[in-house]
Amino acid sequence: MRHTGADARTTLQKGFHEPVEKPKRFYKTVETTPVDGGFGVLLDGRNLRTPGGVRLVLPTAALAEEIAGEWRAQGETIEMADMHATRLANTATGAVPNSREATAGQVMDYAASDLLLYFAEEPQALVERQTEQWGAVLLRAEEEARLSFVRAAGIIHQRQPEESLERVRQIALGLDDFGLAGLAFGAALFGSSILAIAVQRSWITAEQAFELSRLDEAFQQEQWGVDAEAAERTDRLRSEAAALERWFKALRT
Structure with missing residues (x-):
């Protein structure tokens, strides 16, 4: 799923x-x-x-x-x-500390059905936006982390290469407990292990990752407007992303 x-x-x-x-x-x-x-x-x-x-x-x-x-x-x-x-x-x-393998497994599970791998089929404007913005992160993941994934269109599940999923698991296990906790939280927050890894490695900021994770939502809001409840939820989650940015920055300091 x-x-x-x-x-x-x-x-x-x-x-x-x-x-x-x-x-x-x-x-x-x-x-x-x-x-x-x-x-x-x-x-x-x-x-x-x-x-x-x-x-x-x-x-x-x-x-x-x-x-x-x-x-x-x-x-x-x-x-x-x-x-x-x-x-x-x-x-x-x-x-x-007592569940490192399970936590890394959760990060790998998000990679197996990563948000960034499922492109819209229409409208074309959204497809182009995803291709440009998601594609840049996917390319960097492939070039710098040896993470090669299969892109899909629509919502039908696409099986991903086992070697890439195992690579994600090893990346997660290579972090200390604090880095691993942040990575797992980021994968859940963004619906994407690829974005979480990008933030942990400072390829992009957590704010940028959050915006990438909601490209579809933001596109729909541009067309139909934003209701108060959705805006409140977005603000709350954006604050979580900002906290994750500070978390990884503090770990590097």
Whole structure:
């Protein structure tokens, strides 16, 4: 079954509107500090931990500062939905280490039905836009990452070369836990492992990847307009893309 950006975003949005009592802010000061193995975040002098009780140890000072900034920005209540780096760090620390193969497999699964491989059949203006913009990313993936895929038209599933899918899996496994967590999140956000790899490798920005992932949606909006609910959803997902950009930048710093 082919993943689409809409499919992935629906998955990401599950639970967004469920009523949940927000925790009150329980700390005054937020600091970063070197710790064994990396960098930590301190709330009132105490180590920030994952929901499972594991101390957060970040690989770079920049990522620790990104997370500290999220905690400093909280008001009377803690808005976890807005703390993108904190949630991703919790995943990288608490979930990915024991499920690296499964996580890499998820990235490979998105590649097997990648959004960028399914071109529209019509209208011609959309086909030309996809060919120009998606084609540039696909060409770079082939030239620089040895990822060669079969392009399809329409929604009928197209089987992809096993060697390319395995290459995607190996790219994912070649990252550390924090890089792998970001790559898996990006694949789900964009509906495309190719776009996630492009962002992780700095071929394009996450903002550019997000816009590429919604070419069809943007084209339809140009024709028929934008409703308020769609605009709100797009803004929310764009903020997730911006957070992913900062995540990978912080990992490289």
